[in-house]
Amino acid sequence: MTALYDALEGRAPAEREAALMRALPLQVANAMTHAPGFAAILAGVDAAAVDSRAALARLPVTRKSDLKALQHAAMPFGGLATRRPGMMRKVFMSPGPIYEPEGRRDDYWRSARAMHAAGFREGDLLFNTFSYHLTPAGSMIESGAMKLGCAVIPAGTGNTEQQIEAILDLQPGAYVGTAAFLRILVEKFIELGKPFPIERAVTGGDALPPSLRTWLKEHGLKQVLQFYGTADLGTIAYESEAQEGMILDEDLILEIVRPGTGNPVAEGEVGEIVITTLNPDYPLIRFGTGDLSAVLPGPSPCGRTNTRIRGWMGRADQTTKVKGMFVQPGHVAEVVKRHPGVDRARLVIEGEMANDRMTLKVEVADWTIPGLAEAIVATMRDVTKLRGEVQFVTPGELPNDGRVIEDARKYE
Helix, strand or coil: CCCCCCHHHHCCHHHHHHHHHHHHHHHHHHHHHHCHHHHHHCCCCCHHHCCCHHHHCCCCCEEHHHHHHHHHHCCCCCCCCCCCHHHCCEEEEECCCEEEEECCCCCCCCCHHHHHHCCCCCCCEEEECCCCCCCCHHHHHHHHHHHHCCEEEECCCCCHHHHHHHHHHHCCCEEEECHHHHHHHHHHHHHHCCCCCCCEEEECCCCCCHHHHHHHHHCCCCEEEEEEEECCCEEEEECCCCCCCEEECCCEEEEEECCCCCCECCCCCCEEEEEEECCCCCCCCCEEEEEEECEECCCCCCCCCCCEECCCCCECCCCEEECCEEECHHHHHHHHHCCCCEEEEEEEEEEECCEEEEEEEEEECCCCCCCHHHHHHHHHHHHHCCCCEEEEECCCCCCCCCCCEEECCECC
């Protein structure tokens, strides 16, 4: 296994947790004092009292889907940053548009750990195919590579033939980009009848199925690992050589919550990834990524002791239209909240378009409670303004996949 990046990666979990909880109230205070947007979002909160996960879970979730409206009201960062744009190193623009700051600290996006875990070292020549235009992915990787002492070929996206020429001439040993584009590059070298010089790769932004990872290794790559991050938070988690889940990056507090709510789920249950970062420039507090995952038990066999997640498992925003009305995960959560006997629920939408049928499948220990079904039906209509039916299922029967709305309609 590769050596650890630093001593933080091998800390006892209790030591790491204590350090995070000591830093948490200071970060909440930083956000409330220096970021006007969070001053409004967290109005009335005693920052000093937010020193535990239970206290953190009582704060509101600010979701990625909220950013466009927040930023439109207060350009460019929605009042969520502690520094004005001119005090940042770069300002990016992702689709939406959503603007993201890059502060002036080394390895601002915390990508060095992911590349170090993949075996990237000082003196390596890295071929970076993430975009350098407006969006931050290319810069995210480059800042981490600089921290490690790697040289970078800023290939960016497109111009495949020119990229092939650069690889042939410069013989880089490392790659960062999507798994799909890595395959395209390898296939080009197969067509040319030349060996692919890149031996190590870190991929992100798309799927890396086991079959593709195996294929890439069969065609010359010694190591192909994944990382997961966002344009707002930077690196969130990454694979090590153990390839047993993704390891949470340091200086992040992870929660997995039930979609449509801010309520943490039990360990192992699939839910939305919510992150609180210790980044002083962009102190996102309970930031809902909109991505689904689940916590894996125990530490990684590689020696890194931080929390492991299963990786990206889909999107939490399952909003859909039923008879012309939007139905959202938050609606399902509200129905569950109003009926203490209900543990979990999943709204299934069936039928043909314009002939929709809604059935709320609910896990309940005792479905003989008089009037429970009728009461839930009434709540569904009150919350969604639509008629629906209720089907009781036993606790644990609903799939553990993070979905609270299942669109099973026929569109043909």
